[in-house]
Amino acid sequence: MTTTSVHDAAVDQVWAMTTAHLHARALHVVADLGVADLIGDDPVPVSELAAACGVAHHSLGRVLRLLADLGVFRHGPAGVEHTAMSRLLRTDHAGSLRAFAQLMALDVVWHGVASLETAVRHGTTGIAEIAPNGLFDYLAEHPAQAQLFDNAMQAKARADVDAVIRAYDFSPFGTVADIGGGTGQLLNAILTRHRTVRGILFDLPHVIAQAGVDDAHLTTCAGDFFTDPLPAADLYLLMEVLHDWPDRGTTAILRGVRAACRTGAVVLVIESLPSDEHPDPRARTLDLLMLAVSGGQERSPSELDRLLTATGFRRTAVLDIAGPLRIAEAVAV
Known part of the structure; x- marks a missing residue:
């Protein structure tokens, strides 16, 4: 050359x-x-x-x-x-990304990305100027945009859900709680595949209202994982939840799970979990999106370990699955 x-x-x-x-x-x-x-x-x-x-x-x-x-x-x-x-x-x-494309065009998201320099210079989000209380408070005040956000997250999760249930054996667990699980896509898929498992879907009241639960094995619990107690379960799912929050928020969520669960309970953190050793442009792109818009972070396994250890968990595995996400398995100690 x-x-x-x-x-x-x-x-x-x-x-x-x-x-x-x-x-x-x-x-x-x-x-x-x-x-x-x-x-x-x-x-x-x-x-x-x-x-x-x-x-x-x-x-x-x-x-x-x-x-x-x-x-x-x-x-x-x-x-x-x-x-x-x-x-x-x-x-x-079936795999529509229209809602996700529309989400990326919302004023609050585009403003955050355009103001990335503000986040870099001052350590704030890019949306701080128009959403001083953060993305989720902003969405709560703008129901139409919140609906689009929920639709986009559901659409984005479709392919990932199938990859998760094919990669992990949920059959040994009596009760699985999906924390911040939206309308229950992942949990419903698990219960369909494993009829001996019972599920608990935990999310904000307006999200739970849209869940449309029609499975006797699935119950719902409406609440805020920062202020309300979480349900007891044998396995906890946190699928693309922790990356929305800075370390302080992530630590609060994990502490809430630890307060609710017994020693030996399992937590699955399902996110990009980019490797420290290998390039991952998709995960790093999402990481900058989190920086600009939510104040969260795409954490590597070693970065996640620090938060797990501080909140009473020990990571036992990181599983590669089909698609862009990975599964970090941790046990309560």
Whole structure:
């Protein structure tokens, strides 16, 4: 490889990184407009898509041309048609990421990312200016955005849930409690697979109200894991919960679990858990998102160990599973 080709590749890569926010914004716009829902099996002219969305024809066309060059949609003489990537923006797709794309476009999230320098300079979140009490208090004051957040988290978890239940044997446990478990996707999947297990779903009251529980093996418990006692169980699930919080909040959650459980109970922390030894751009991207928006952190196993030890747990394993997440298993000591 010549010096010139190395230089050119580096220039192209840095140029792509410095303009990547435009790729993201283009995706956000078409997700919010619902463009993918307007395209079926046949190409649709841009003029028809623009009319259906109530937007400017030529402007939408330029956005779609960029996305097509990136593999999201295919743009041809007959109009715009789907690719595997664009189908993920359909609301009715089994693995739909439309809600997640819309979440990334929310004012509070985008402001946080745009204000990343504030977080770096002052050690605060990027959203501190518009959400001084933090992301979750902000969402509580904006129900429509909170609903979108919940929808996005459910959509994001679908593939991860399947990977978790295939990687871990839940059959030895009598009772499994999912702390901050949303509407119960993971817990329902576990109970479907293991009919001898009983489940307890713990989350905020407005989340529990949406859970729609119809399994006799599953009970719900509404509360705040910072202020309310947690239920007793043999196994506790914390799936992408701890990463939302700084060390102080994470420590409080783990202490709440330890206060509720017996010695020997098991906790599963299911998150990115990036390795200290290997590159993990996806996890590091999420880590900066946490820094900018929630004040949380994607912790490596060694960083998690420090918090587990301080709260009465000992890590026993880290399991690699299909997909981007890992499982840290810990036992109460």
